[in-house]
Amino acid sequence: MIALSLAEIAEAVGGQTHDIPDTSVQVTGPVVRDSREVEPGSLFVAFVGERVDGHDFAQAVVREGAVAVLASRPVGVPAIVVDDVQAALGALARHVVERLGATLVALTGSAGKTSTKDLIAQVLQHKAPTVWTPGSLNNEIGLPLTALSATEETRFLVLEMGARGVGHIRYLTGLTPPRIGLVLNVGTAHIGEFGGREQIAQAKGELVESLPSKDEGGVAVLNADDPLVRAMASRTKAKVILFGESGEADVRAENVRLTDSGQPAFSLHTPSGCSDVTMRLYGEHHVSNALAAAAVAHELGMSAEEIATALSEAGSLSRWRMEVTERPDGVTIVNDAYNANPESMRAALRALAAMGKGRRTWAVLGKMAELGDEALAEHDAVGRLAVRLNVSKLVAVGDREASWLQLGAYNEGSWGEESVHVSDAQAAVDLLRSELRPGDVVLVKASRSVGLESVAQALLETGAEGEVAAR
16 A cells, blocks of 8 residues: 555544554555454454454554554554444545546456456556456455555556445445446346346446546446447446447457467457457457457557557466366366356356367356346256257256256257266266366356365366376
């Protein structure tokens, strides 16, 4: 964080200082909520959780070097006491970004947010120091913590914004007001909570509504290939730039193809020129993500050649998202187990099909959460798609939703041998351990609550002779 005195922090958050002999002392280290992350100069934020009360760690974090604690009650060590710790954290983030003067880029969407955020960050790093959301810390706590990690040298701040209802993104943009806002897509992720795609579009569009006007430098970056996103142009005063494969897109891809290993390649066209891109990531769905990143970079002054070079060098910064690892015996494991929704599941299956040409392919899939009344139809459709893409075998893991995946594949298949339903992750590991052969490709994907990353991790633990080690 930029160096701030405790007096300035107290004023910014509307708090009272307690047990602070000298309020001119500065916070020079990170702002953290986990006591294990405290460093000399830190500010520790004491949240009260269901199982742990951060106030109980106040003495310990000060001994470890924290300058003070942001707390909701006095704790016997230097503290800034506020009525609402979460609101105070947000107020501090707003204060810092206003002082910082960096360009804030915010993005949202139903699928691909984290991958796109990682691409934008890596491209902009080629131009100037950039700070971005780690992993998927895109909520009312993770977002301000990310903003507070910026330093005086930071020129670009790339913030992922998630939402589980109308009003959430409006709240987040109030904490960290963006100049550039990107909406990737409107899909069915969390549709059970929102109630429909129109409600999802309403919530995602709050991002472009928050942007400054065109005259004030505001830019809305919208997906030309998604009608619900494109329609958001009417909801903003900002300049609108379109990305996609549509001929009407300002930043577009032509000659899209996949390499033999399943990595996308295309010709990038921007208003400033065109250049060829061959990505290190896997799956054609990353073309749209790359175009979104390219549109942001173009608006920030990068040439087509600079953008293409950066996109071609960019990798995955966040774990369990299309992580591709080849075992010593030639089996390829694709760990995409961080999360899942119908759009990302379909994209992952198509990537598996492209990567596995001429090889046996396995799709180890679990439930997609928060789909509400659409759950049965969506799981059935994913199971059917696995068969249509000629995935060699679908392994559906878990209870009810997994049975719907398997039934969809069974009904779509010709012989009933294209799929199998197993009870849990260990059963999936046992099955694959007995049946995998060198050269096979295995995709592992489900909603985060299923925890299927344990399957991928187990499959990567190979013995001396290349056999999977039992967990």
